[in-house]
Amino acid sequence: MQNIYFPDEEITINDLYFVCYMIERTARKLKQHNKYVVNALGKENLVHQLSVANVMHCKNPEEVVYEWTTQYNLQSGNFDITNVDKTLAEIIPTELQMGKVYQRLIVDTLQPGEDYADGILKIYNSWICEKIDNYNCSAFYEPSYYIARAFENGGF
Template identity: 70%
Template sequence: MKNKYFPEEDIEKNDLYFVCYMIERVARHLHQRNRYVVNAIGKEGLSHLLSVANVLHAENPLKVEDDWIKEYNLETSDFDITNVDKELAEKIPTALEMGNVYQRLIVDTMNSKEDYADGILRVYNNEICDVIDNYNCSAFYEPSYVIARAYQTGGF
């Protein structure tokens, strides 16, 4: 994918990782599902955020969160992804860890006609995310090829 503002520059996987990480942070902050954040931002917004990710890396993540919430008019809800059964889930993955899970899934399942923004919308709107984001099970800890295969076959 090419940078929207500097067409000679490629958007790197690390930029995708940063955007996935921030999607997770914002969703947790607002008590929303990731798909809400992704859909509210939309393709154009995602293209913009991917294009400026190399600059946003240097910003305070709390400021980036607040900026996204204001810029895209994101609202709070009552979904708490961290509300888990402590006997089943001893450790809740961090937003960084989940950003990595989603970045790998997007890259592992992209086709040649997609860019990263399309991949984000496709993956985060798939039902498999409800399983990956259920921290009472271990789907998010599976190797990336297992998660990609589950995505492609429709389930674990």
């Protein structure tokens, strides 16, 4: 995927990772589902965020969350992803860990002709996002190839 501001530069997997991390961090801060944040941004703004990710990663993540919240008019909700059954989920994965899970899944499931923004929209709007974000089960702990195969097959 080409950077829209510097056409001779490629958007890297690390740029995708940063955007996935910020989606997760923003959604948790607002108590929203990741899907809400992704759809509020839309493809054009996702392409923008992917293109500036190599610069934005040096900013304070809380500042980026604030900027996204105000720029894209994101609203608070009542979904607390960290509200889990402590007997089933002793450890809740961090935003960074979940950003990596999503980054790998997007890369592993990209189809010819799709770019990272298409992959973000496809994955975060699919059934697998709900499974991965249910920390009472172990879907997010599965190896990345297994999660990608489950996505392709329509279930675990």
